[in-house]
Amino acid sequence: MENKIRFTLNFKTVEISASPLKRLLDVLREDFSLTGTKEGCGEGECGACSIIVDGELVNSCLYPVGRVEGKEVLTIEGFRSTPEFEVLRESFEEAGAVQCGFCTPGMIMAAEFLLRKYPHPTEEQIRKGISGNLCRCTGYDMIVKAIKLASERGDGLW
Amino acid sequence: MEFNISQSVRREDVPDKIAGIAKYIGDYKFKDMLYARTLRSTEARAIIKNIVFPKLPDGYCIVDKGDVPGRNRVKIIDYDMPFFADGVVNYIGEPIALVVGKDKRVIESILSQIRVEYQRIEPILSVEDGLNAEKPIFGDNNCFSDYTISKGDMVSAKRRAKFVYEGEYETGYQEQFYLEPQGMIGVYEEGKVSIYGSIQCPYYVKNAVEECLGFEPYRVRIVQTTTGGGFGGKEDYPSLIGGQVACAALKTKKPVCLIFERNEDIEVTTKRHPSKIRLKSYIDENYRVLGMEGDIVLDAGAYSGLSSVVLQRAMFASAGVYNIENLVVRGRAVATNKVVSGAFRGFGAPQAFFAIEMHMEHIARELGIDPFEFKLSNILRQGDRSTTGGLYRDRILLPEMVNRVIKMSSLEEKKKAFKEKRKIGKLNGIGLSMFFHGGGFTGSGERDHIKGRVRLVKDDKGYVEILVSNVEMGQGAGTTLRKIAAKTLEVPLSKIIFNNPDTDRVPDSGPTVASRTTVIVGKLVQEASEKLKERWSEDRVEVEVQYKYPEGFYWDNDRFEGDAYTSYSWGVNAVEVEVDPTTCEVKINGVWAVFDIGSAIDERIVKGQIDGGIVQGLGYASIEVMEDRSGKIMQRKSTDYTIPTSMDVPEIKSELMCEPYGGGPFGAKALGELTLVGAAPAYALAIEDALGVKINKIPVRPEHLMEVVQNGK
Numbered sequence: 001m002e003n004k005i006r007f008t009l010n011f012k013t014v015e016i017s018a019s020p021l022k023r024l025l026d027v028l029r030e031d032f033s034l035t036g037t038k039e040g041c042g043e044g045e046c047g048a049c050s051i052i053v054d055g056e057l058v059n060s061c062l063y064p065v066g067r068v069e070g071k072e073v074l075t076i077e078g079f080r081s082t083p084e085f086e087v088l089r090e091s092f093e094e095a096g097a098v099q100c101g102f103c104t105p106g107m108i109m110a111a112e113f114l115l116r117k118y119p120h121p122t123e124e125q126i127r128k129g130i131s132g133n134l135c136r137c138t139g140y141d142m143i144v145k146a147i148k149l150a151s152e153r154g155d156g157l158w
Numbered sequence: 159m160e161f162n163i164s165q166s167v168r169r170e171d172v173p174d175k176i177a178g179i180a181k182y183i184g185d186y187k188f189k190d191m192l193y194a195r196t197l198r199s200t201e202a203r204a205i206i207k208n209i210v211f212p213k214l215p216d217g218y219c220i221v222d223k224g225d226v227p228g229r230n231r232v233k234i235i236d237y238d239m240p241f242f243a244d245g246v247v248n249y250i251g252e253p254i255a256l257v258v259g260k261d262k263r264v265i266e267s268i269l270s271q272i273r274v275e276y277q278r279i280e281p282i283l284s285v286e287d288g289l290n291a292e293k294p295i296f297g298d299n300n301c302f303s304d305y306t307i308s309k310g311d312m313v314s315a316k317r318r319a320k321f322v323y324e325g326e327y328e329t330g331y332q333e334q335f336y337l338e339p340q341g342m343i344g345v346y347e348e349g350k351v352s353i354y355g356s357i358q359c360p361y362y363v364k365n366a367v368e369e370c371l372g373f374e375p376y377r378v379r380i381v382q383t384t385t386g387g388g389f390g391g392k393e394d395y396p397s398l399i400g401g402q403v404a405c406a407a408l409k410t411k412k413p414v415c416l417i418f419e420r421n422e423d424i425e426v427t428t429k430r431h432p433s434k435i436r437l438k439s440y441i442d443e444n445y446r447v448l449g450m451e452g453d454i455v456l457d458a459g460a461y462s463g464l465s466s467v468v469l470q471r472a473m474f475a476s477a478g479v480y481n482i483e484n485l486v487v488r489g490r491a492v493a494t495n496k497v498v499s500g501a502f503r504g505f506g507a508p509q510a511f512f513a514i515e516m517h518m519e520h521i522a523r524e525l526g527i528d529p530f531e532f533k534l535s536n537i538l539r540q541g542d543r544s545t546t547g548g549l550y551r552d553r554i555l556l557p558e559m560v561n562r563v564i565k566m567s568s569l570e571e572k573k574k575a576f577k578e579k580r581k582i583g584k585l586n587g588i589g590l591s592m593f594f595h596g597g598g599f600t601g602s603g604e605r606d607h608i609k610g611r612v613r614l615v616k617d618d619k620g621y622v623e624i625l626v627s628n629v630e631m632g633q634g635a636g637t638t639l640r641k642i643a644a645k646t647l648e649v650p651l652s653k654i655i656f657n658n659p660d661t662d663r664v665p666d667s668g669p670t671v672a673s674r675t676t677v678i679v680g681k682l683v684q685e686a687s688e689k690l691k692e693r694w695s696e697d698r699v700e701v702e703v704q705y706k707y708p709e710g711f712y713w714d715n716d717r718f719e720g721d722a723y724t725s726y727s728w729g730v731n732a733v734e735v736e737v738d739p740t741t742c743e744v745k746i747n748g749v750w751a752v753f754d755i756g757s758a759i760d761e762r763i764v765k766g767q768i769d770g771g772i773v774q775g776l777g778y779a780s781i782e783v784m785e786d787r788s789g790k791i792m793q794r795k796s797t798d799y800t801i802p803t804s805m806d807v808p809e810i811k812s813e814l815m816c817e818p819y820g821g822g823p824f825g826a827k828a829l830g831e832l833t834l835v836g837a838a839p840a841y842a843l844a845i846e847d848a849l850g851v852k853i854n855k856i857p858v859r860p861e862h863l864m865e866v867v868q869n870g871k
């Protein structure tokens with residue numbers, strides 16, 4: 001059974017017909033061709049599919065699209081046009097926080113969410129904030145440093 | 159342009175990865191693309207009596223052994239595993255067929271309706287059973303490989319020995335858990351098959367697909383897509399699924415996409431070999447280790463894959479960083495009816511170094527002497543001989559490196575303080591490991607098998623493209639090779655181009671494995687750049703160079719004698735832990751590391767490798783538990799198989815010490831795998847320090863620790 005579902009996607013109102021049970025991740029990747037959001041596990045374990053829905057960080061692989069009705073969805077594709085993204089991009093590059101990059105879009109969304117909550121996070125808060133996002137390449141240090149760097153650079157942005 | 163080669167530069171691949179623009183295999187959409195899912199064996203060992211398929215809707219088909227036009231065996235080292243099971247299955251998860259079609263849900267429903275009738279055969283479920291098999295899976299003795307290396311005079315060593323110490327060490331499976339699961343797309347166009355995928359070794363896949371299809375080389379093309387991590391896991395396995403999607407594309411004449419789900423990837427793809435290693439040392443009254451006997455048994459799983467070479471690397475590392483002049487080591491890779499073991503960063507070395515590092519510590523404790531003094535007095539020096547009699551030609555900085563790590567970690571002060579703390583029930587400990595990794599293929603592999611070729615092409619605008627088959631999979635290979643070329647040519651980095659390899663364009667410079675991309679391929683890039691420089695004034699220039707085995711080295715592959723590697727990188731790690739007295743849970747409080755990798759080509763990339771490798775090594779030693787029961791992997795979901803999160807590891811403090819290698823580009827040596835090798839023994843030794851127990855097995859699990867603590871030993 002398909003429903004009409006309306007929501008805001010990356011600052012624009014959109015409407016689709018889909019089964020309300022379809023995973024938001026699939027809707028983003030298949031129906032909207034927004035492939036920046038990755039699937040690393042499909043079980044809520046890895047955070048590669050992280051996006052922001054109404055200001056909350058969610059795993060889009062566990063999120064049925066029916067629940068998104070009337071909400072605001074932000075993915076890496078929308079976020080990348082913001083000044084906050086620019087600061088994070090620069091810091092991630094400079095700190096060496098990216099290797100294979102498969103975890104990165106999700107990590108960036110987690111970082112954005114964290115910085116909205118704590119504009120000047122401690123190392124502890126950063127480590128906690130990204131603990132739902134697995135990275136197999138970096139061992140996390142350089143990601144933690146990148147977020148720290150972004151919080152200093154983007155002083156006042158968040 | 160002048161720049162210091164070690165100074166970090168911007169990585170060209172990174173901005174698109176951050177912005178979500180980089181295209182991984184799952185982000186590709188070809189016109190009329192079909193999807194595939196795999197029908198797999200549910201039996202560990204059986205004959206397939208019959209398969210009953212449901213009536214297939216229009217546009218859906220089955221691809222199986224009958225659709226393999228060439229040879230239904232994947233060429234890895236030998237031709238052993240079939241692309242699709244051929245009448246028998248040898249492990250749970252072995253591929254039998256693909257279901258191919260447009261809609262993934264319909265494919266799922268077809269899969270669930272297929273009935274496979276099996277006739278069971280008694281499976282071999284452990285290496286012990288495998289060594290006494292009545293019905294071997296492979297050959298007569300059920301070992302894919304059974305080797306012995308020896309040097310010196312064991313008889314005299316035994317006679318002179320005052321002490322003998324024997325121990326057995328065990329290591330478990332480890333899953334690579336690259337964040338991007340395995341995936342490939344096969345496309346058939348005008349008589350030619352192109353395979354796109356997440357891979358480490360384009361030419362391995364190409365060779366395998368050519369044989370699978372029985373196609374001439376020009377009819378098979380492999381294109382690497384942005385690869386979300388490999389760690390060895392995308393060395394061998396992609397040859398299998400590459401052949402499968404090739405057959406499917408050929409049959410349907412449409413693009414066919416096969417992407418694994420995470421749980422499927424965990425359960426059925428290759429993993430690090432579980433090992434059992436027995437070491438027996440003969441020691442004289444001055445605490446010199448005169449001789450050692452070793453027995454290494456690897457659980458290879460159902461097919462040989464890369465096991466023979468993994469086993470060799472484990473055997474060659476069996477004496478660790480110690481100069482043991484008399485030695486006999488036997489190694490066997492045993493066939494079992496389990497998932498195939500394969501390549502994982504370290505490739506046999508993590509198992510061997512765990513064993514020898516624990517062994518040396520245990521000897522010292524048994525003899526009541528200081529472990530550091532004992533280890534350092536037996537340590538390898540320039541001019542000593544390796545386990546295969548090869549010469550250590552360059553300076554070995556281990557004593558300095560050990561001192562530095564001791565300083566960085568305040569190891570001595572901590573040891574004292576922890577002793578006091580233990581009196582009040584606080585269980586802290588610190589452990590230190592020493593290790594090496596040989597760069598490039600073992601023995602004469604680079605000379606006899608790989609014969610890597612590198613090509614550079616300069617256009618009339620002065621842009622130079624590096625054409626190699628080595629891939630960027632996150633480790634920074636693209637940037638590293640570009641820097642080597644730019645520095646040699648004395649041109650700005652922006653003039654050097656590196657693209658993901660496409661076998662229609664790049665020569666075979668070998669696979670992206672064995673920590674060889676910088677030290678071996680990078681050296682070839684440097685040589686090619688030197689040649690190109692001489693012809694710089696010409697409009698368009700193409701130069702190609704091929705690997706030459708360095709002079710003065712020697713390897714006898716039948717006897718395993720000589721220089722197993724042409725260069726060695728070295729490492730020292732310290733790990734500090736705190737053990738909960740009630741639950742025996744272990745928290746890592748600090749990690750310190752010093753590596754000698756020759757000169758660093760890019761310090762930031764190097765640090766990335768160090769951090770990532772150490773954390774994988776710590777996971778291997780601690781939480782990455784994977785066991786099998788009745789041939790079935792128990793932790794086969796991402797919810798059950800856990801890898802370290804940002805909360806599980808502290809900041810890693812690392813430094814470099816440099817003994818440059820003349821045979822590497824700008825003095826660089828191997829890096830990627832080395833970083834993983836020492837973490838596990840350092841972690842286990844830290845726990846030993848905290849609890850005063852002996853640890854012979856990783857991963858170290860709190861349940862086991864509790865037992866050990868309760869039994870008082």
Ligand code: FES
Binds near residue numbers: 040042045062
């Ligand atoms: S794909 Fe959603 S958490 Fe891993």
Ligand code: FES
Binds near residue numbers: 098100101134386387
């Ligand atoms: S960069 Fe590869 S998983 Fe994070």
